Amino acid sequence: MRKLNIHQEAKKVSLEFQTRRHFLQQCRTGMGMLALGSMLDGCNYFGGDKENTGLLNANPLAAKASPLPGKAKSVIFLHMAGAPSQLEMFDYKPALQKMDGMDCPDSFLQGKKFAFIRGVPQLLGPQASFKQYGESGIWLSNHMPYFPSIVDDVSILKAVSTDQFNHAPAQLLMHCGTARLGRPSMGSWVTYGLGSENSNLPGFVVLTSGGRNPDAGKSVWGSGFLPSVYQGVQCRSEGDPVLFLKDPNGIDRDMRKASIEAINQVNQVAYQEFQDPEILSRISQYEMAFNMQIAVPDVMNITDEPEYIHRMYGTAPGKESFANNVLLARKLVEKGVRFVQLFDWGWDSHGTDPGTALDLGFVDKCRQNDQAVTALLMDLKQRGLLDETLVVWGGEFGRTPMQENRDGKQNVFKGRDHHSDAFCMWMAGGGIRKGFTYGETDEIGYHAVNGKVSVFDIQATILKQLGFDHTAFTYPFQGRNFRLTDVFGKVIEPVIA
Amino acid sequence: MIMKTFIAHLHPLLVHLPIGILLVYLLLEYLRRNEKYKLIAPINTILFFIGIGTAVLSIITGLLNADVSTYPEDDIFWHKWTAITTTLLFTLYFIIRNRIFYQPVYVIGFFILLLFSIVATGHLGGVLTHGENYLSFEDDIQPEIQPLQIKNIEEARVYEDLVQYIFNKNCISCHSAQKQKGQLRLDTYQYVLTGGKSGQIIKSGDIGHSEMIRRILLDESDDKHMPPKGKLPLRDFEVQLLKWWVQSGAGNQQHVNEMGKDSITAMAIKQFHQVFSQQSAPIQVERPVLNKFDPAIIKQLQSIGCTVTPLTQQENYYRIVAFNAKDSIYSVMEILQKIAAHVVELKLSFTNANDSSLQNLSKFIHLEKLWLDHTEVGIVGLKNISNLKDLKYLNLFKTNLKETEIASIQFPKELQLISPVPKDTLLMARDSVMVSAIKQ
Numbered sequence: 001m002r003k004l005n006i007h008q009e010a011k012k013v014s015l016e017f018q019t020r021r022h023f024l025q026q027c028r029t030g031m032g033m034l035a036l037g038s039m040l041d042g043c044n045y046f047g048g049d050k051e052n053t054g055l056l057n058a059n060p061l062a063a064k065a066s067p068l069p070g071k072a073k074s075v076i077f078l079h080m081a082g083a084p085s086q087l088e089m090f091d092y093k094p095a096l097q098k099m100d101g102m103d104c105p106d107s108f109l110q111g112k113k114f115a116f117i118r119g120v121p122q123l124l125g126p127q128a129s130f131k132q133y134g135e136s137g138i139w140l141s142n143h144m145p146y147f148p149s150i151v152d153d154v155s156i157l158k159a160v161s162t163d164q165f166n167h168a169p170a171q172l173l174m175h176c177g178t179a180r181l182g183r184p185s186m187g188s189w190v191t192y193g194l195g196s197e198n199s200n201l202p203g204f205v206v207l208t209s210g211g212r213n214p215d216a217g218k219s220v221w222g223s224g225f226l227p228s229v230y231q232g233v234q235c236r237s238e239g240d241p242v243l244f245l246k247d248p249n250g251i252d253r254d255m256r257k258a259s260i261e262a263i264n265q266v267n268q269v270a271y272q273e274f275q276d277p278e279i280l281s282r283i284s285q286y287e288m289a290f291n292m293q294i295a296v297p298d299v300m301n302i303t304d305e306p307e308y309i310h311r312m313y314g315t316a317p318g319k320e321s322f323a324n325n326v327l328l329a330r331k332l333v334e335k336g337v338r339f340v341q342l343f344d345w346g347w348d349s350h351g352t353d354p355g356t357a358l359d360l361g362f363v364d365k366c367r368q369n370d371q372a373v374t375a376l377l378m379d380l381k382q383r384g385l386l387d388e389t390l391v392v393w394g395g396e397f398g399r400t401p402m403q404e405n406r407d408g409k410q411n412v413f414k415g416r417d418h419h420s421d422a423f424c425m426w427m428a429g430g431g432i433r434k435g436f437t438y439g440e441t442d443e444i445g446y447h448a449v450n451g452k453v454s455v456f457d458i459q460a461t462i463l464k465q466l467g468f469d470h471t472a473f474t475y476p477f478q479g480r481n482f483r484l485t486d487v488f489g490k491v492i493e494p495v496i497a
Numbered sequence: 498m499i500m501k502t503f504i505a506h507l508h509p510l511l512v513h514l515p516i517g518i519l520l521v522y523l524l525l526e527y528l529r530r531n532e533k534y535k536l537i538a539p540i541n542t543i544l545f546f547i548g549i550g551t552a553v554l555s556i557i558t559g560l561l562n563a564d565v566s567t568y569p570e571d572d573i574f575w576h577k578w579t580a581i582t583t584t585l586l587f588t589l590y591f592i593i594r595n596r597i598f599y600q601p602v603y604v605i606g607f608f609i610l611l612l613f614s615i616v617a618t619g620h621l622g623g624v625l626t627h628g629e630n631y632l633s634f635e636d637d638i639q640p641e642i643q644p645l646q647i648k649n650i651e652e653a654r655v656y657e658d659l660v661q662y663i664f665n666k667n668c669i670s671c672h673s674a675q676k677q678k679g680q681l682r683l684d685t686y687q688y689v690l691t692g693g694k695s696g697q698i699i700k701s702g703d704i705g706h707s708e709m710i711r712r713i714l715l716d717e718s719d720d721k722h723m724p725p726k727g728k729l730p731l732r733d734f735e736v737q738l739l740k741w742w743v744q745s746g747a748g749n750q751q752h753v754n755e756m757g758k759d760s761i762t763a764m765a766i767k768q769f770h771q772v773f774s775q776q777s778a779p780i781q782v783e784r785p786v787l788n789k790f791d792p793a794i795i796k797q798l799q800s801i802g803c804t805v806t807p808l809t810q811q812e813n814y815y816r817i818v819a820f821n822a823k824d825s826i827y828s829v830m831e832i833l834q835k836i837a838a839h840v841v842e843l844k845l846s847f848t849n850a851n852d853s854s855l856q857n858l859s860k861f862i863h864l865e866k867l868w869l870d871h872t873e874v875g876i877v878g879l880k881n882i883s884n885l886k887d888l889k890y891l892n893l894f895k896t897n898l899k900e901t902e903i904a905s906i907q908f909p910k911e912l913q914l915i916s917p918v919p920k921d922t923l924l925m926a927r928d929s930v931m932v933s934a935i936k937q
């Protein structure tokens with residue numbers, strides 16, 4: 001054979017890489033493995049999650065069993081958007097009263113960043129008086145005159161901490177487990193995991209009050225990467241509860257039904273062809289919308305409630321109010337809705353105007369909130385629903401023990417800045433310990449000194465009560481399993497009965 | 498004294514030498530009986546003297562260690578005497594071995610005895626340092642704590658009923674006869690006073706210098722925090738009670754009412770009594786295993802609007818919710834009675850359930866929760882329930898039943914009954930609280 005020079009040899013080798021023979025010789029193992037992989041159902045073959053694939057063919061909102069026995073079947077999450085001041089409601093700090101007006105010690109300010117406080121602010125004593133109530137002797141402020149009658153049913157968490165000091169990211173963290181956009185909210189996770197027991201109503205309902213939506217926008221009840229059928233359905237407590245639900249003029253219910261059936265048949269064909277789960281979402285949403293046309297106006301109508309219920313909650317039908325929403329939350333849970341999320345705006349007590357002053361607007365806010373919330377717990381109790389309904393109350397963070405000095409100048413009214421190190425939340429029902437406080441802050445309520453819990457711990461505890469292990473409840477997305485609590489969270493065992 | 502402690506602490510180090518060497522000695526002794534290995538004999542004699550020498554050294558340091566350490570006398574007793582016996586047995590064997598050598602039965606018997614005694618000695622020593630459960634296939638066994646049996650907390654003994662209860666609940670899984678982490682035991686008053694590796698853990702009357710209190714109050718993320726990561730932290734009131742006990746002298750005689758206390762402590766005592774007297778409810782109820790049934794029944798139920806959820810993912814028991822079958826409860830119950838024994842929770846709220854559709858209710862023998870609120874159920878339908886032994890929850894809210902009618906039925910004792918009438922008294926209570934709060 002003729003000897004090749006180096007150039008010719010290189011050319012020969014490179015040509016070999018393009019021949020069919022080379023391909024068959026060298027690549028058959030790889031091709032074989034690829035084929036085997038697809039035959040074995042990818043990496044899920046050994047102990048994989050078969051349920052996910054099975055789910056696609058069924059109604060995505062069908063009720064499912066929780067992986068573990070769970071005490072709670074539904075959740076009412078009352079979010080006080082804007083962050084209420086824990087120092088005027090639950091966290092009694094007599095020492096702070098004595099230090100009222102003194103300059104805040106340097107040690108509290110070093111390395112800290114505040115939303116508005118600049119320079120050296122002054123400490124601000126509690127703008128409320130406190131007393132111990134109930135068998136459990138829990139301290140409560142005079143802004144909540146009704147709350148003492150149910151204080152023996154709740155567990156108060158006094159040292160919750162977050163790592164966000166602006167509303168939108170803190171709200172996202174509270175509900176989606178991250179301060180950034182794109183993750184599913186807690187209600188979506190729960191409806192994804194448990195489905196709904198009433199197919200005529202959405203599994204996850206959102207109600208807002210206080211004049212505006214939360215800063216984080218609709219993302220706090222979004223479904224993120226979960227199928228969009230699990231996103232929260234926002235209902236309005238004034239006018240039509242759900243927009244665009246009414247039949248258009250000239251179309252009656254039979255015609256509506258016929259058209260939805262026709263559309264869904266087309267969608268079924270499309271689903272058979274493309275197997276896109278979003279098509280299933282769309283089918284079930286059309287069906288649900290049709291059912292909701294009757295069921296939602298019925299359940300969202302509070303005028304039929306007896307007089308004593310209205311007196312109890314402080315409701316006024318026909319207006320948008322927190323009390324109305326709380327009553328609606330009870331009605332929804334009673335009818336099998338899985339997760340009811342309330343947002344009440346107006347708790348951002350900076351003290352820049354009378355509405356945000358701790359001794360003016362904040363007090364009104366407390367009073368409205370107090371009556372409705374107390375009524376809710378009592379009503380759930382007398383209906384025998386509190387054992388299966390987990391009620392959670394709280395803001396996205398707390399407020400500073402210091403008087404806010406926006407841009408270095410003392411605010412005109414009494415107010416506090418955003419504070420992420422320690423704030424209060426409470427839980428009740430759904431297997432939560434009764435008449436209990438967990439956690440403690442330092443003398444002025446600045447840092448947690450024991451029983452510190454994070455937002456992830458709250459989420460883990462809520463999931464636990466619904467029958468989930470928060471570390472095992474995942475959804476595969478972009479090549480890895482995601483969970484609500486990301487890589488954090490610890491169940492707050494002491495508050496579980 | 499320091500020298501003595503130092504030498505004593507060499508014991509755990511030295512003991513491994515005689516164990517290893519004497520085991521090898523034993524093996525070679527066994528092999529030596531074979532012609533092929535005859536040449537081992539002189540080497541083995543050397544091995545014996547090294548082994549016995551280190552064994553004697555171990556015994557000396559061990560006796561010193563028993564003196565300076567805080568190990569309980571009883572536990573040391575067996576370790577000490579098995580060690581001495583083992584050493585003597587080996588010596589005995591060495592002296593007489595050539596005489597009995599040719600009688601194989603004795604030799605094998607002797608070997609087994611020696612092997613056994615050396616393993617036993619080592620094991621007893623290990624139990625002393627690592628605790629009884631160290632060599633075990635099971636996880637840490639959590640002691641089962643009975644609920645408090647105290648009627649009047651004011652007459653309870655502070656140490657025995659309160660402090661020791663807190664220790665038993667939170668600490669003794671690592672600090673007791675079974676296990677002494679940090680050489681600390683908290684199962685009796687004497688041991689608590691003795692302290693552990695780093696000395697006394699309690700300075701009576703001075704919580705600032707009491708190591709135990711300091712450790713409990715450390716930040717949870719701190720490595721030295723007690724109870725350690727993974728265990729339940731102490732509750733606030735438990736911490737308060739321990740602080741109070743140490744502050745007021747850490748005695749074991751006083752009763753609760755004999756000791757002065759501030760309001761926080763009084764509250765903590767109350768909470769302690771309240772929380773720990775409750776029998777914690779079993780999470781999962783034991784139910785008999787049932788045969789599977791035709792899954793078509795579930796399909797049938799779903800087609801008329803029922804939600805059928807297995808109670809947990811493994812069990813063959815179900816929760817049935819009938820919100821979407823509200824006008825056809827009669828047919829729901831007709832189908833359901835085929836699988837009646839499998840139904841544990843039945844929610845018929847807001848439906849047309851009435852006496853005639855509920856006539857088969859007595860067949861649902863495992864029913865634990867039943868919702869009949871907002872239905873037309875009457876006293877006739879309700880009577881079908883009275884034989885359901887497992888029933889724990891019955892919701893009759895907003896039904897037309899009268900209190901007297903309900904009272905006429907014998908329900909299981911533990912039943913949580915939601916009465917049909919909204920409790921106006923509850924609302925009155927709320928109003929009166931509010932009025933008094935506003936006055937203040």
